[in-house]
Amino acid sequence: MIEALAGPGARGVEDLTASDLLALARDRKAAEDRASADLLVVAARWADLHPPESIHSAATFAVPGCEHEEPIAGDGAPLVAEFCLAELGAVLGVSTTAAKKLVGHALELRHRLPRLWAQTQAGRVPAWRARSVAEVTIHTSPALTREAAAFVDAQVAAVAGRIGPAQLDRLVAETIKRFHLADVDPAADPEDGYLHVDPRHATIHDDDVHYAGTMRLEAELDIADALDLDRALAHGAETLKALGSDMSLDARRSAALGDLARTQTALDLAGSGADPQHLPAAREVVLHAHFNASFDGLATVFGPTGRMEEGQRLVLLDQISGWCSDSRTKVTVKPVIDLNADLSTPAYGVPDRIREQVILRDRTCVFPWCTRPARGCDVDHVDEYDHAAEAEGRPQPGPTGTSNLAALCRFHHRLKTHTAWRYEMTEPGTFEWTSPHGHRYRRDRHGTTAIDPLDPPGIPQPRRP
Template sequence: MRDAEVARSRAEAVQVRAVARFAALSEESRGVAAEVALTLATTEHRAQRMVAMAQALTSRLPATLAALDTGTIDAYKASKIVDATNPLSDEQAAAVDAAMVGRLDGRNPSSIRRAAVRQVAVIDPDGHAERGRKRRLERSVQLVHQDDAMSTLIADLPAETATAIYGRVDRIAKTLRGGGETRTLEQLRADVFAELCLGHRTAETRTEVFVHVAATTLAGADDHPAELSGHGPVPAWLARHLATRPDSVLRKVVTDPVTGTVLDLGRSRYRPPAALAEWVKVRDRECRMPGCHRPSHASDIDHTDDWARGGKTSAANLTGLCRRHHRLKVVPGWHFRQDDTGTLHVRTPTGTHHQSRPEPLHSAPPF
C-alpha cells in the first residue's frame, strides 16, 4: 500500500509542475482554469484550485514540493500547507515551508494543517492576530435543508465558543448512555444539542475548555500564540482576553516561556488521584494516538503498562487516550509503550511503528 501511495504522490508532483508550466506559458491567465478543466474533465472550480496550488508550490513552497516529489506527502496534504500560507508574503511563506521540513512524514492531513498553522502563527503573529479578529466578525448560523426530512444546521463560531458547546453536549450525552438507552452516542449528541437550543433541558454544570498560554504572554510581555486544546493556535490577545473574563468557561494553563512545560493549572487540587489525572490531561492536551486531536480533557486516562500487570499509577505511565483509541489497546496485535522521554510508541498488527509526544507550546527562544 505504501509503495502505491508513494507512486501516486510522485505522479501528482509531475502534474503540479505541468499545470504550473502551462499557466506560466499561457498568454491570457483568465482562460487557464477553463482549459485545465476541459483537459482533465473536471470542474472549473477544481481547476482553479489546481492552478493556484501548482503556482504556490513551484514558486513559494519548494520544500513542500520536494516532499511531494519523494512521496513523503500527497497533494491533499500539500494543500494544507498551501492553504495555511495563502495569506502570507512570499518571504513568510518560505519561512513556514522551511520550518515544516521534518514535520511531514507519517502525519495525517489534519496534523499537517495544524502544524502549518502553528508555524504561521509564530512567523506572522501580527497577521495571525488580525485575521483572527476579522474572522470573528464573520460568525453566522446557516440552515441547509436536506432530503428525507432532515436539515443541517451550520454555526460558524469563535473557536473557544464552539469548543465549549461541543464539550458540553458531548459530556451530557455520555451521561445518558446505559440503563436501557438505545440511542447511539451520535444520536444522543444531536438530541441533547436540540434540547439545549430549544430550552427543553435544565442548566448543567459548565464545561471546561483548556487554553495553554506562556506566562510571559499572559503578562503581556510578548505575543506568543496560545493553544486551545482540540483546536490549535489562537492569538495572544484572545488568550489574554479569555483568561481574564470572569464568566469564561476556559481554564488557563500557564506554561514556562522557555521550555513550554506547565507551571500552573489555574487552581489547586488536593486529592492526589484527581490532581495526577488533571496533570496528565494538561500535559498531553490531546489524545496521544498519532493523528488524533480529541481534547485530552474529554479522553480517558490510560495506564500504558496495564495496572493489572504491574504498571504504576504515575505520570510516566499514564497517557490520555480518547475512548476509541483506548479500546484499541485490547485489540489483538496492537501494542502501546511509553519510554523514559514520555514518547508513546504504538505498534500495529502489521508491525509498523508510530510514535507521538506532546509538542511544546512554543519553540525555545534563541540565545
Template sequence: MTSTATTPDPEVVDLADASVSGLLEQAAECEAVLREAAVHQLRIAYEWAIAHPVVDAAETARGPVLPSVLEAPETLGGPGTPAVAAFTAEPLAVACGIAPSSATALLADALDLHHRLPVLWQQTQAGLVAVWKARRVAARTRDLSLDAALWVDRHTAGRVGSLSLVALDRLVAEAAARVDGESLGEKEKSGRSQWDVKLKHRDPRHGGATSEIHAVGDTLDLTRFHDIVCAEAETLGALGDDDAFEVRKAKALGVIADAQARLDLTSLLSLPGAASDRDCADVDADQVTQVRRRLIERRDAKVRLYLHASLADITADTSGSVGTVERLGPVTLDQIKAWVGKARVTIQPVLHVASDDTWSVDRHDPPSRMAEQVVLRDSSCVFPWCSHPSRHADLDHVDPYEDPDEGGPPGQTTPSNLAPLCRRHHRAKTAGAWTYQRTAPGTYLWTGPAGITAIVTPTGTLTLGSSS
C-alpha cells in the first residue's frame, strides 16, 4: 500500500534574487501549470464517472451484485448526462483530499462540460477559458434542458473568457426563457418553494461572534423589511452611534428583535379585523388559547449554546478569556456575557471525558447521555473530510448491531461502538461500499473501493493510499 505521506517534497525554488520580470515570468508559468492541472483533473473526473455506470438488474443477475447497486443511481449532471452508480463521488473525494460534496460538484461539472457544453469544454482544454469559469457556467446551466444548455454553449462560444459573471448569468436566464419556454408565472410559483430564512455561522477561524443571515422571500416583503432596517440604522446614527451605516444596519436587526420580544403578541387577536372571543363565538375557545400559547412561546424562545470553557475562566472576572461554542467556534467570554444580558440563553454544561466510558446498554438506541457523549467526542460525521455536524447525524454502530433475540451479545450499544455518520455516509457504510473501524477514541480507519484507505482523527483526515 502506498502512502501519500511519504511523497517527497517538490524542489523549492529560491526567489530571493529573482528580478521583477523574472517573478512575473514565473507567476505566468505557475498559472499555466495550474490551469493545465485543473483541466487534467476534470478529465480524470469524467473518466471516473463513466467508469461507474448504472448497473441494471439483468447484469446483476448474471454476476455478483456490486455494493453500489444496493442504492439508487445518482444523476449528478444536468439533463443529457449519464447517471452514475451510487457513492461514486466518495472514493474520488478521498483520493483528492476534498469534501464529498466538492467531489460531487467536480463530477457533475465534468459531465456537463462533456455532454452539454462541448464548445466551452474544447476552449477550456485549449487554455482559452479558465477552469473555474467553465465550471461556473456548468453549474449555472445545470437546471436547464439539454437544448437550452446547448443554446448557451453556442451563444457564448469564444466569449466566456471575456464575459463578466453577471453577463453569463443573464445569458443563462435568457436561455431558460427562450428555449425552455417556462412562463414567468410558473417561475414565480416555483420560486415560492425556495423561500426560506437561513442562519449561517462563519468559519470558526474568524471567531464565533459574527454570523450571517440569508433570506429568500416575497420581493415586496423583503424590500419593506430592508427599508425598516435602513430606517432603524439611520435612527441609531442620529442618536450618536458613529459606526458605519452598514454596521448600523446589522445592529438594527438586534434592535428590531428586542422590540419584537417586548410586544404583547396576544393583543394581535383583538386588533381590528382580527378574531376575538366575542366577535367569533363560533371559533373553538381551545383553538384561540392554543394560538395565544404559541405566540407567547415564540416571544419567549430560548437560545441554547453549547459552551466549552474552563470553569475557572467562567467564574473569574478576567477579560480576554476565550471559550468555544459549538457551530460557532472561539468566542470571548465577554461576548457570551453580553449575549446572556440581552436574550434568554441557556448554557448547556459540557463534561469532557478523557476516554470512553465502559458503560453500555442492551438496546439499539443509546440513551440521551450516551448520545451526548459521542457527539461531544466527534463534532462531525466521521467519514473522511465530511463536515456534517454530528448533532444532526445518525449514531452508527461501528460493529453492526445484532438483535439479542437472534443471538446478538449484550452490551453492544456503548460509546466506544458508536460514531456519528451523516445519512449519506451511513447508507454508504450499510450498502457495503465503505467499511471502517475504530482505532482510538475519535480515530477511524476507512477502506473504500479499489482499496483506498484514509484515517480520520480529531485533528483532520489523511489519505493513506490505495492497495491497487
C-alpha cells in the first residue's frame, strides 16, 4: 500500500481519481528531482570537508589501458581525499566508484559549470541531465581548460540543459577548436570539426548480461573498418549456414563475430582442407564456472545453470557444453574445495589452496557494495598478523586461516589499513563493517545490508543557492 496523501483522512492510491493520480505523479517526480539536486549539494559539501591530507592521495579515476589517472573533476575544481568517498558511497548504498562519480559531477558543476549548477538547484534542469554534461566535460580529451568549460556551460545553460549526446559532442569539438586545445588541420572543413574528437570505441557491456548468457557489444568504427567487418560477418554467417547451422541470420552473425575474436587463423584455413582437430588453440581465455554436483553412485548430475565468476552472472550448462565441444578449447577441472573447512598455516603467506577457498567463499571484495571479483583481490588478514608473536612466545592474534582471511580489492585493502574503517568476521563469509562515523554494514555472499537504525528526524536540509 502506498500512502498517497499525508494528514488526516489520507487516501490510498486505489481511492484516487485519474486527476489525483496525475497530480500525485507530478508531485513525486518534482520531489525526486529536488532530492537529486540536494544530493549534489551534499556531495559537494562532503568534498569541501575532506581535502587531501598527508596520508591520503587525491581521488582519481584509473584510465583502462593507460598508466596515468584522471581527476574526478576538471581543472579548477578542488581535490578530494580518496578515502572519504567510501563512506559516502556506503550510506548511499552504492560502490565507492559510483560515489566518486557523484562527487566529481557535483564539483564539476559547482566550480566549472556554474550556470548549469544554478539552473539545477533552481529546478529548471534535472540533476541527471546536468550530470550527463559534467561527465562529458570531465573526461573530454584533450582536457577542457576552465575557460573552455565556461564556454560549454554558457552554451548549455542557454538551452536549459536540453542538449543531446550528439549535440554535446559537436559543442565540445567546437570548444576544443575555438580554444586551440588540439592541433587542427586549417584545410579541414569547418562543418566536419566534430571529427577531431575521435568517436571510435568498442565497448563490451559486461554489467548487462542477459539471462540467456549473452552480453551486449557496442562499437563506433571507421567506415572502412565497419564495412570490412560487415562483409566478414556476412561471410561467416553464410559459412555456418552451409555447415548446417539452423540458427537465425542474426545469431549466425553473432557467432561469426565470436569466431573472429577467437582466431583469424581459423578463417584463413577455412576451406583449405586443414583438419580442425589439428588447428592450434585459438586463444587462452580463462573463465571460472561453478556448478553444483550430486552423485547417484554412477554419474555426476549437474543442474541446468551455474555461476560464472567473471561478471558474477549465471551461465547455462548448454553454453559450457558448447564451449567444451570445441576441440581447440582447453578445459581444466579442479577438485572441489570444501568451503566450510577451516584451513590454516602457521606462516604469514597465504598458500594457494587457502587463497582459492577464500576466493570461492567471498566471490567479490567484501567491502560494503563493492563488486570487484575476489580473484583479482588481495587476501587480507582481518585481525592483523603479528610477526613477532612466535619469537616472543605469544599466541598469534591474526592467524593465517580462512577464519581470519577475507578478499579485499587493493583500494579497500588500503582503506582498511590507513583509515578508521574496521571489520570483523562474525561467521564464515559474513563480515560486519563499521565506518569512521559509526555506520555499520553486514556483507555476505548475498550482498550488503545496512544494519544501522534509521536516522532521527530533524536533519537540516542543504541550503539552496
